[in-house]
Amino acid sequence: MSMSLNRKIVAAAAGLMLAIAVPVAGVAADTLKMGVVGPHSGDLASYGLPSVNAAKILVEQINAAGGINGKQIELLIEDTVCDAKTATDVATKLVSDGAQFVLGGICSGSTKAALPIYLDAGILVMSPSATNPGLTQSGDYPNFFRTIAPDDAQAQLDVDFAIDKMGYKKIAVVHDKGDYGKGFAEFAKMFIEKNGNAEVVLFEGVTPGAVDYSAIVQKIKQSGAETVMFGGYHPEASKIVTMMKKKRLDASFISDDGVKDITFIKVAGEFAEGAYASGPMDTSSNPLSKAAVEAHKKEFGSDPGAFYENAYSAVLAMANAVKVAGSTDLEALKKALQTEKVDTPVGTISFDERGDAIGVGFSVYQVQNGTFVELK
Amino acid sequence: MDYFIELLFSGLTRGSIYALIALGYTMVYGIIGLINFAHGEIYMIGAFTAFIVATILSILGFPALAIIVLAGLAAVVWSASYGYTIEKIAYKPLRHAPRLSPLISAIGMSMFLQNYVLLAQTSDFLPFPQLISDFNFMEPVAHIVGSTDLVILVTTTVVMICLTILIKYTKIGKAMRATSQDRMMAMLVGINVNRIISVTFIIGSSLAAIGGMLIASHIGQINFYIGFIAGIKAFTAAVLGGIGSIPGAVLGSVVLGLTESFATGYVSSDYEDVFAFSLLVLILIFKPSGILGKADTQKV
Numbered sequence: 001m002s003m004s005l006n007r008k009i010v011a012a013a014a015g016l017m018l019a020i021a022v023p024v025a026g027v028a029a030d031t032l033k034m035g036v037v038g039p040h041s042g043d044l045a046s047y048g049l050p051s052v053n054a055a056k057i058l059v060e061q062i063n064a065a066g067g068i069n070g071k072q073i074e075l076l077i078e079d080t081v082c083d084a085k086t087a088t089d090v091a092t093k094l095v096s097d098g099a100q101f102v103l104g105g106i107c108s109g110s111t112k113a114a115l116p117i118y119l120d121a122g123i124l125v126m127s128p129s130a131t132n133p134g135l136t137q138s139g140d141y142p143n144f145f146r147t148i149a150p151d152d153a154q155a156q157l158d159v160d161f162a163i164d165k166m167g168y169k170k171i172a173v174v175h176d177k178g179d180y181g182k183g184f185a186e187f188a189k190m191f192i193e194k195n196g197n198a199e200v201v202l203f204e205g206v207t208p209g210a211v212d213y214s215a216i217v218q219k220i221k222q223s224g225a226e227t228v229m230f231g232g233y234h235p236e237a238s239k240i241v242t243m244m245k246k247k248r249l250d251a252s253f254i255s256d257d258g259v260k261d262i263t264f265i266k267v268a269g270e271f272a273e274g275a276y277a278s279g280p281m282d283t284s285s286n287p288l289s290k291a292a293v294e295a296h297k298k299e300f301g302s303d304p305g306a307f308y309e310n311a312y313s314a315v316l317a318m319a320n321a322v323k324v325a326g327s328t329d330l331e332a333l334k335k336a337l338q339t340e341k342v343d344t345p346v347g348t349i350s351f352d353e354r355g356d357a358i359g360v361g362f363s364v365y366q367v368q369n370g371t372f373v374e375l376k
Numbered sequence: 377m378d379y380f381i382e383l384l385f386s387g388l389t390r391g392s393i394y395a396l397i398a399l400g401y402t403m404v405y406g407i408i409g410l411i412n413f414a415h416g417e418i419y420m421i422g423a424f425t426a427f428i429v430a431t432i433l434s435i436l437g438f439p440a441l442a443i444i445v446l447a448g449l450a451a452v453v454w455s456a457s458y459g460y461t462i463e464k465i466a467y468k469p470l471r472h473a474p475r476l477s478p479l480i481s482a483i484g485m486s487m488f489l490q491n492y493v494l495l496a497q498t499s500d501f502l503p504f505p506q507l508i509s510d511f512n513f514m515e516p517v518a519h520i521v522g523s524t525d526l527v528i529l530v531t532t533t534v535v536m537i538c539l540t541i542l543i544k545y546t547k548i549g550k551a552m553r554a555t556s557q558d559r560m561m562a563m564l565v566g567i568n569v570n571r572i573i574s575v576t577f578i579i580g581s582s583l584a585a586i587g588g589m590l591i592a593s594h595i596g597q598i599n600f601y602i603g604f605i606a607g608i609k610a611f612t613a614a615v616l617g618g619i620g621s622i623p624g625a626v627l628g629s630v631v632l633g634l635t636e637s638f639a640t641g642y643v644s645s646d647y648e649d650v651f652a653f654s655l656l657v658l659i660l661i662f663k664p665s666g667i668l669g670k671a672d673t674q675k676v
Contacts, residue, residue, distance in 0.1 A: 214389060214525075215387070215637040215640040238501075239597065244520045
């Protein structure tokens with residue numbers, strides 16, 4: 001019994017060695033290897049799969065046109081389920097498989113967990129969707145880039161809008177106590193205090209799912225706030241705007257892209273009219289964006305999902321950087337990303353030294369007659 | 377002073393909302409000593425039924441009052457049949473089992489119903505129509521207490537009075553009290569205990585359905601998960617007031633609602649739940665059976 005078990009272990013180990021040995025040998029072949037990571041199964045698959053589609057479409061196009069500097073691109077697609085543990089395992093696997101640059105990391109948390117492994121291997125990582133500000137601002141991950149604006153950019157935009165454009169002096173900042181909502185609210189508070197032309201008259205969290213928000217609405221009224229800045233998602237936002245109108249509170253409502261969802265308008269109905277919410281800039285008039293969406297419809301027969309255009313842009317930016325740099329060396333790629341402007345579906349972008357895209361941003365939208373209208 | 381009154385009414389509304397659900401908890405507990413964790417889901421199903429019926433009727437162009445009455449009626453009938461069926465399927469076979477078994481069964485039922493509605497309906501939030509339009513005479517005080525708030529306050533009061541009369545002065549009420557005090561003895565004197573328990577579930581579920589309709593109309597949205605949080609809070613209120621006692625459930629709910637409202641108003645809504653549950657702990661330390669609960673050593 002123990003003999004056969006030992007033999008099995010030896011065989012498994014040998015198999016493992018072989019499995020590692022083969023891909024390492026494969027690096028010598030003249031292809032570029034691009035990892036694509038993200039949740040491809042489970043709850044969050046709808047956020048990850050559009051990136052895979054974007055990569056497939058573009059890689060096919062690039063390879064058909066002769067590749068980058070004569071080299072074909074090979075995709076290494078791996079599922080992280082947005083789980084930190086799985087993401088680090090995947091990172092180790094991709095490094096040993098010889099990936100030279102990686103598209104992805106969809107969720108901020110799991111991306112952060114995997115980044116040190118890619119950094120040690122000198123691999124460039126570009127995310128279409130990880131918005132946690134610390135990923136770029138901490139300076140810990142010089143190999144990390146993204147084609148989406150970080151959460152704090154949104155708070156900054158909303159604060160500028162409220163103070164400089166609307167001229168509000170008293171702002172109530174409310175959040176849903178969640179990571180995303182509270183994070184947004186804390187940035188908003190910080191930026192309001194930095195601006196100095198307005199004051200935060202109230203900073204509070206509400207309990208999601210509570211049966212009634214009239215007490216907090218009365219408190220906002222008591223504070224004399226001219227506007228409510230809310231960090232969180234649409235279910236609470238619609239309850240709060242509804243209660244504000246019902247309690248005859250005449251303050252405006254400004255929120256984040258967790259609220260810029262058609263469900264907000266559907267649920268809050270007439271009470272949503274006039275509310276502001278920031279969200280990614282409308283790029284639907286950009287011809288490159290139209291082409292990208294058309295390509296998806298042709299290839300997969302459906303409309304692309306979340307972060308598709310950001311992923312598409314990330315692949316374009318990385319491909320261009322590899323082409324300009326002439327290698328996949330991290331320093332050379334970083335220099336190319338920071339200096340070269342690339343036309344993408346999300347606009348003409350380049351990157352700052354921290355890794356955030358310049359030219360990608362948010363706009364403020366207002367609910368007018370039951371739709372979100374972008375305010376220029 | 378205005379601010380105080382505003383908070384007072386916020387608290388009363390919230391308390392009345394809890395009370396409509398808490399009454400069902402407390403009735404069932406009073407009769408069979410079971411915490412019916414599926415009660416929150418009955419409330420949710422009532423809200424969904426009212427939503428579906430109200431949507432259909434408003435498409436057909438019925439007047440507002442007819443919509444409220446018919447949607448309410450449908451919700452009551454539907455929820456009551458759920459309550460009745462749940463008791464027969466999940467609790468009755470376990471009536472002589474150890475007390476933990478029906479409790480687990482209730483939790484299982486709660487999860488089953490949530491997921492059933494999730495699959496059968498949707499996981500999205502749905503806009504619940506505002507069934508109660510703003511009354512003109514309420515306009516001067518609308519900033520303090522809205523028309524829906526008023527309807528909820530009045531309904532809770534009326535329901536509490538009716539229930540008290542039912543239990544104190546009717547034949548079935550007497551049978552309920554007998555069942556609650558000693559099930560075996562009640563059987564021996566010819567009370568159909570199974571029927572009494574079914575009636576209790578039907579009444580409790582009907583109240584939850586009315587609550588579901590009114591509360592959903594107050595909040596303006598529903599989804600499959602609303603029963604959970606509302607149920608937990610109502611359960612807390614029932615324990616606070618003394619579980620098993622009808623006036624206790626209402627008193628506990630109002631105390632809980634006012635505590636949350638004033639905690640939000642004068643301290644911070646971040647600590648709303650901290651205050652609510654600290655109060656619960658405090659009251660249970662000094663009065664373990666709740667504000668109006670009777671000390672009952674037999675049930676330990």
